[in-house]
Amino acid sequence: MRLRYPGSIRIVRVPCTGKVDIIHILRAFEKGADGVYVVGCMEGDCRFNRGNLRARKRVEEARRILEIIGIEGDRVRMFNLSSGEGPKFAQYAVEMTEKIQGLGPNPIRAKARRKAA
Amino acid sequence: MIVAERKPIEEIIEEAKGFDRILVAGCNECVTVCEAGGKKEVGVLASALRMYFMNQGREVKVDEVTLERQCDHEYLEEIRNIIDNYDAVISLACGVGVQFMAEKYFHKPILPGVNTVFMGATEERGVWSERCQGCGKCILAKTGGICPVSRCAKRLFNGPCGGSSQGKCEISDELPCAWQLIVDRLKELGRLDEYEEIMPIKDWSTDRAGGPRKVVREDVRQ
Numbered sequence: 335m336r337l338r339y340p341g342s343i344r345i346v347r348v349p350c351t352g353k354v355d356i357i358h359i360l361r362a363f364e365k366g367a368d369g370v371y372v373v374g375c376m377e378g379d380c381r382f383n384r385g386n387l388r389a390r391k392r393v394e395e396a397r398r399i400l401e402i403i404g405i406e407g408d409r410v411r412m413f414n415l416s417s418g419e420g421p422k423f424a425q426y427a428v429e430m431t432e433k434i435q436g437l438g439p440n441p442i443r444a445k446a447r448r449k450a451a
Numbered sequence: 452m453i454v455a456e457r458k459p460i461e462e463i464i465e466e467a468k469g470f471d472r473i474l475v476a477g478c479n480e481c482v483t484v485c486e487a488g489g490k491k492e493v494g495v496l497a498s499a500l501r502m503y504f505m506n507q508g509r510e511v512k513v514d515e516v517t518l519e520r521q522c523d524h525e526y527l528e529e530i531r532n533i534i535d536n537y538d539a540v541i542s543l544a545c546g547v548g549v550q551f552m553a554e555k556y557f558h559k560p561i562l563p564g565v566n567t568v569f570m571g572a573t574e575e576r577g578v579w580s581e582r583c584q585g586c587g588k589c590i591l592a593k594t595g596g597i598c599p600v601s602r603c604a605k606r607l608f609n610g611p612c613g614g615s616s617q618g619k620c621e622i623s624d625e626l627p628c629a630w631q632l633i634v635d636r637l638k639e640l641g642r643l644d645e646y647e648e649i650m651p652i653k654d655w656s657t658d659r660a661g662g663p664r665k666v667v668r669e670d671v672r673q
Contacts, residue, residue, distance in 0.1 A: 355491070356495050357494045361498060364498050364502055402460045402461055403506060445508055
């Protein structure tokens, strides 16, 4: 298909989205990521039964924590697609990138940089 | 195990915001099992605090440690060499651990990171319920292994009250009547005659009514 999606995205491969924990999402922000999104299989189609449902709950919890500490919760999101939906993968990548660009850089990274300067 | 709940992060921030060097200390025992204060929760809280302070433009050091237990001297001793590097400790152990650490490190503010709620069991992942109140005089042999002290809202000892309806307690449709459970189990065990025995007035002096309690065993004492 040779589809194009924004080059600003760094893919972290996991065996199942059920492997993704809240701490992984938080650490990404702590290290300066502007946004994090988790792409799992369609709900009901998890090879491990409930991995993607667990991931969704963790994404929600990470979102809640980020809101509390003053970082926009919209910077983290969960998407679901099937492995045959390459165009959708590219579409979600564009969607998320535009959303994050609208929000601007990760506020803590921006502050850390200002402090260093 | 002792069941605890995570404190709201806002509350922890409020208590900790005056400090510049904070140690978040977890406990590997009960609070790890009830997912309130183990290594994982320490990681999440510490990360959230670091980001909060960074976002406030403050440089606050937030480090992590998880001890095997916080209710024993030997494990609490493990942080003796590092505790002076911090202005305060947020302990994610139960109330016992928080207090024991505070006794040991008398000069250091120790803040609780969880609300300790009861002694209970894991019904399923994410669901814990109370099973024991530590009354100091176990009567489970007489009540089919179901405790009316911890599971009956009125702590009744001789059968249900008038509020028992269709096996549920009057305080909640979701709460089983402890005495219904007791009768059902005694019936199953073929020991329903025990239900007919009148239980004498309970000696509550071994409960909290007698003040804070202590167990001393001379045979194992050093």
